[in-house]
Amino acid sequence: MRKAICTQLNGKYAAIPAVVACIIAVALLSGIAGSSTPQLSEGERIYTSACVACHGADGKGTSQAIAGFKQPDSFPDFTRCDQTTAEENVAYQATITYGGPYRGFSQIMPSFSKALTQQQITEVVRYLRSFCTNAHWPRGELNVPRAIATEKAYPEDEEVVTAEVNARGTPGVTNHIIHEQRFGMKNQLEVDVPLMFQDQAHTWYGGVGDTVFGVKRVLYSSLPKGSIFALQGEVQVPTGNRTRGFGSGTTTFGMFGMYDQLFRTNTFLQFQGGANLPVHTDIAPQNVFFNSSIGQSFAEDHGLGRLWSPMVEFVASRDLTTGAKTDWDVLPQMQVTLSPRQHVRADLGVRIPMTDTAHRPVQLELYFLWDWADGKITEGW
Ligand code: HEC
Incomplete structure (x- = not known):
């Protein structure tokens, strides 16, 4: 030529x-x-030879007529940043290495543990990431394990049910039913309905507490740096019965910041600090708080399997009234993934007051959470 x-x-x-x-x-x-005709990257080369038949050259998936199977509801469209950015690379690596069923997905997705090395799987995952062309979406790696008290910065699609049980002092249980829903790239809505049950003078009373509505927005996130920062504004509505001690009797505005730091070793730090400002300060005090958590995740099967995350939280709160002291609690706990897809998790901990121990009981605290963007609660097992 x-x-x-x-x-x-x-x-x-x-x-x-x-x-x-x-x-x-x-x-x-x-x-x-x-x-x-640029040089094909290693990841693209692997994708073209091993994945295109089902996932399509464009990453959206091949039609049923060509692929020969009906796509499950959870079939990924790798160009949809809203669906893919929440997934961690290790989740993809696990599915590619061990096949769909390992993470509770369809067995149509084959295992590549014999055909590809871990390095090649890392390369193909890197290539999968290039289908989402908007780098502003916060990445799922920054979604560190949820602590009991310290709210995390990452926006979530989650249902959480928590329980706090007094281990000493007045018998009582408080549950929270929390709905968290992402919207747009960086925002999340939150509704928290507390249910309280207390033994008051040998009679059990139960009722709804003060419901909280919140909006979170991520202001900064960087996967290479492992950092994410978000702000949240809240309104606490006095739906609880004040005379029973289930409610504050006044509307309260809350505002806080959250900063999480993830390290390459899967160690993580979480910080949350802010203030609660009641409208009627004569019946409920203004309050400032600072929560922090340090933890470490360990995954079975060389980093691809069930995740165990021991953490310790240090929780401080202080009313803004003259002579008020800061209340300190320590909260050791363990979070574990229950479903192979890791979208259903549980956490169990103990809240141990360090100050004012006479008035504040030791509490057993636990939660179950379901990340509903990852599938129905019955799927993924
Ligand atoms: C025989 C068809 C087929 C081939 C070949 C195939 N996949 Fe899949 N893959 C699927 C199906 C079907 C699903 C959806 C499973 C589900 O949602 O239950 C899937 C799901 C996935 C997921 C999503 C997991 C998640 O967490 O959502 C990833 C990542 C993936 N495949 C990567 C690959 C890569 C990389 C290759 C090539 C190395 C590949 N697949 C080859 C059929 C295939």
Whole structure:
């Protein structure tokens, strides 16, 4: 081809300028050809040979007629940033290594543990990430394990049911039913309904507490740095019965910031600090608080399996009234994933007051959470 062009050129314009023109022409042509067929990356090469038949060259999935199977509801469209960015790379690695059923997905998704090395799987996951072209979505790795008291910065699609049981002092149980829902790229709505049950003078009373409505927004997130920062505003509505001690009797505005830091070792830190400002300060005090958590995740099966996350929280709260002291609690706990898909998890801990121990009982605290964006609660087992 190059030779043909040069012979033609040489034939038309004999002598030196023609030779120079020929060299430039060839250089230009090969330059253009080079940019139109770039070198395939290792990940793209693997994807093209092993994954395209089912997942499509565009990452959206091949039609049923060609692929020969009906796509499950959870079939990924790798171009949908809203569906893929919440997934951690290890979740993808686990599915590719051990096949769909390992994470409670369809067995149509084959295991590549024999065909590909871990390095090749890492490369193909890197290539999968290139289908989502908007880098502003917060990445799921920054969704560190939820602590009991310290709210995390990552926006969630979650249902959480918590229980706090007094281990000493007045028998009582408080449950929270928490609904968290993402909207847009960086926002989340939250509704928290407390249910309280207390033994008051040997009679059990139960009722709804003060319901909280909140909006969270991520202001900064960076996967390479392992950091995420978000702000949340809340309104606590006095739905609880004040005379029973289930409610504050006043509307309260809350505002707090959350900063989480993840390290390469899967160690994580979480910080949350803010204030609660009641409208009627004569019946409920203004209050500032600071919660923090340090933890470490360990995953079975060389980092791809069930996740155990021991954490310790340090929780501080102080009423803004004259003479008030800061209340400190320590909260050791363990979170574990229950479903193979890791979308159903439980956490059990003990809240141990360090100050004012006479008035504040030791509490057993636990929660169950279900990340409903990852599938129905009955799926993924
Ligand atoms: C025989 C068809 C087939 C082939 C080949 C195939 N997949 Fe899949 N893959 C599927 C199906 C079907 C699902 C959806 C499973 C479900 O949602 O239950 C899936 C799901 C996935 C998921 C989503 C897991 C999650 O967490 O949502 C990833 C990642 C994935 N495949 C990567 C790959 C890669 C990379 C390759 C090539 C190395 C590949 N697949 C080859 C059929 C296939």
